[in-house]
Amino acid sequence: MISLRGVRKWFGSQLVLNGVDLEIPTGEITAIIGPSGEGKSVLLKHMIGLLRPDSGSVQVDGEEITSLGRGGLNRVREKFGMLFQNAALFDSLTVFDNVAFPLQEKTKLTDAEIAQRVREALLHVGLSGVDAKYPDQLSGGMKKRVGLARALLMDPRIILFDEPTTGLDPVMGRGIHHMIKETHAKFGYTAVVVSHEIPEIFDIADRVAVLYRGSIVASGTPEEIKSSSDPMVRQFISGSLEGPIQLEGTMRDEEGFRPV
Amino acid sequence: MTHVIQRLGAWTIARVADLGRMLNFLLYAVYVCVADPVRPRHIIKQISFIGAKSSFVIVLTAGFTGMVLGLQGYYTLTKFGSEGMLGVAVALSLIRELGPVLSALMVTGRAGSAITAEIGIMRISEQIDALETMALEPFKYLVSPKLIASLLALPLLCAIFDLVGIWGGYLVGVRLLGVNPGAYFGEMKNSVEWQDVYSGMIKSLSFGVIIAWVCCYKGYYTGHGAEGVSRATTGAVVLSSVLILIWDYFITSVLL
Numbered sequence: 001m002i003s004l005r006g007v008r009k010w011f012g013s014q015l016v017l018n019g020v021d022l023e024i025p026t027g028e029i030t031a032i033i034g035p036s037g038e039g040k041s042v043l044l045k046h047m048i049g050l051l052r053p054d055s056g057s058v059q060v061d062g063e064e065i066t067s068l069g070r071g072g073l074n075r076v077r078e079k080f081g082m083l084f085q086n087a088a089l090f091d092s093l094t095v096f097d098n099v100a101f102p103l104q105e106k107t108k109l110t111d112a113e114i115a116q117r118v119r120e121a122l123l124h125v126g127l128s129g130v131d132a133k134y135p136d137q138l139s140g141g142m143k144k145r146v147g148l149a150r151a152l153l154m155d156p157r158i159i160l161f162d163e164p165t166t167g168l169d170p171v172m173g174r175g176i177h178h179m180i181k182e183t184h185a186k187f188g189y190t191a192v193v194v195s196h197e198i199p200e201i202f203d204i205a206d207r208v209a210v211l212y213r214g215s216i217v218a219s220g221t222p223e224e225i226k227s228s229s230d231p232m233v234r235q236f237i238s239g240s241l242e243g244p245i246q247l248e249g250t251m252r253d254e255e256g257f258r259p260v
Numbered sequence: 261m262t263h264v265i266q267r268l269g270a271w272t273i274a275r276v277a278d279l280g281r282m283l284n285f286l287l288y289a290v291y292v293c294v295a296d297p298v299r300p301r302h303i304i305k306q307i308s309f310i311g312a313k314s315s316f317v318i319v320l321t322a323g324f325t326g327m328v329l330g331l332q333g334y335y336t337l338t339k340f341g342s343e344g345m346l347g348v349a350v351a352l353s354l355i356r357e358l359g360p361v362l363s364a365l366m367v368t369g370r371a372g373s374a375i376t377a378e379i380g381i382m383r384i385s386e387q388i389d390a391l392e393t394m395a396l397e398p399f400k401y402l403v404s405p406k407l408i409a410s411l412l413a414l415p416l417l418c419a420i421f422d423l424v425g426i427w428g429g430y431l432v433g434v435r436l437l438g439v440n441p442g443a444y445f446g447e448m449k450n451s452v453e454w455q456d457v458y459s460g461m462i463k464s465l466s467f468g469v470i471i472a473w474v475c476c477y478k479g480y481y482t483g484h485g486a487e488g489v490s491r492a493t494t495g496a497v498v499l500s501s502v503l504i505l506i507w508d509y510f511i512t513s514v515l516l
Contacts, residue, residue, distance in 0.1 A: 050389050070397070077395040088390040091381075102394045154394075 001026050002047050002158070007056035009042060016042050018214030029184055029191040031205035033198065035236060035245050038211050040194040041085065044160050047192065048080050049073040081151030081159040085166055087143040089135040096131035099150045121149040125179060141172035152183060161193040173197060177204050198237055202226065210236065285477045289407055292399040302405040310371045311413030315420060317366050322421040325362060326428025329353055334437045347444035348451040350429030355452060355460045359422040361508055364414060364467035368500040372475040375406055376496035379479025380489035407472040414468035415461045422460065459515040466511060467504050474500040
């Protein structure tokens with residue numbers, strides 16, 4: 001389980017996370033939704049120790065990670081896989097080498113065993129015949145799938161998805177959501193999906209948390225969120241221009257809060 | 261007035277903090293080199309990039325530098341009737357000073373800028389974050405191989421620079437201007453000592469550290485977007501070049 005308590009994060013004079021409290025249950029798909037620029041990706045990076053909070057606690061399986069050094073963090077990160085918003089594939093390596101990289105660097109498997117594992121991982125995400133291509137020769141959807149194959153390869157217990165469908169057409173976006181659901185069912189990992197794909201995200205999530213103005217303002221099952229009476233949640237789900245959510249760059253209050 | 265002092269103070273604190281971060285970066289890179297040995301294939305790849313692929317520009321620069329030295333040296337030495345010392349003048353200028361400094365400046369321009377751009381692009385496209393999420397140490401793949409390769413390649417490039425430069429001086433001094441070839445090489449053999457070669461190599465080694473250190477650092481902590489990478493690359497080349505010249509003065513004063 002991942003547990004965040006009172007997480008606050010400033011970037012310069014901008015308060016991005018303002019006391020986030022959130023529990024990520026083991027073995028479930030938790031979606032974090034909210035307007036653009038509210039710090040959802042920042043929150044995700046706190047869970048894997050890529051960012052440290054200015055105050056508050058982040059625990060993974062009961063272990064506080066905010067005070068860990070590089071060695072301790074690496075030990076905790078062994079439990080994780082992550083799919084970045086732009087897939088973050090190594091652009092100087094082929095698809096095969098990208099997926100094989102963690103195996104080559106962290107295991108003593110033979111080349112043949114690595115090749116077998118890589119092909120299996122690519123097949124899990126519906127890719128074949130792209131081994132020799134470079135990332136810039138792939139479409140956005142294919143990059144995401146290669147990224148997912150790389151994230152799945154080390155059998156992580158937790159996978160973080162940072163806006164996995166951003167920039168994809170609706171069909172491909174739905175395909176990626178389906179793939180997350182399918183691989184989750186097969187491998188049983190804990191998934192945290194940052195998204196603002198409404199209502200598609202409700203189809204795959206077991207739980208949904210809504211991040212707004214640096215705090216979790218609502219959390220529950222998709223049905224509970226869909227029937228929420230909170231005006232902000234209702235506006236976000238309906239996509240209406242009328243309500244507490246204003247267009248990006250127009251919010252500023254006495255605390256100096258502004259979305260990033 | 262108070263506002264100006266405040267801004268000056270803030271600027272100074274930021275520069276000192278930056279300097280501390282740079283030093284930490286170097287110390288950590290050295291630590292990773294020792295504690296977590298880099299795979300030889302990563303080092304060989306970087307030697308090829310920093311060293312072998314810089315050899316053409318080094319040969320070209322060295323050839324013309326030696327030729328200019330031959331030309332200038334000849335016209336200066338003939339005023340004193342000492343043109344027989346041309347070989348010594350060319351060799352000592354190259355081995356002690358111009359070889360290490362010019363080869364380092366050329367490598368900074370050719371490979372250093374590319375190192376910063378490569379690491380900078382990896383930073384802004386989250387490739388470095390991806391390494392970290394795989395529980396892999398980014399320094400082991402991005403910094404340590406370049407530091408080791410730079411340490412190995414710079415003295416070799418300097419040696420090539422010295423050799424080609426001496427032949428450039430020979431071409432102009434002996435072939436074009438008629439200096440006695442025996443005097444050109446004979447005086448050189450008598451006057452150039454191991455200490456001269458040794459000091460040039462020490463300089464090259466230290467310049468290798470400066471180039472890898474500054475260029476990796478600037479890329480690793482690049483700003484946002486393409487403009488951030490562009491600024492980091494320019495900053496890396498300028499800072500490396502300036503540090504090479506400043507360090508050259510201090511190390512020369514120690515080695516002399």
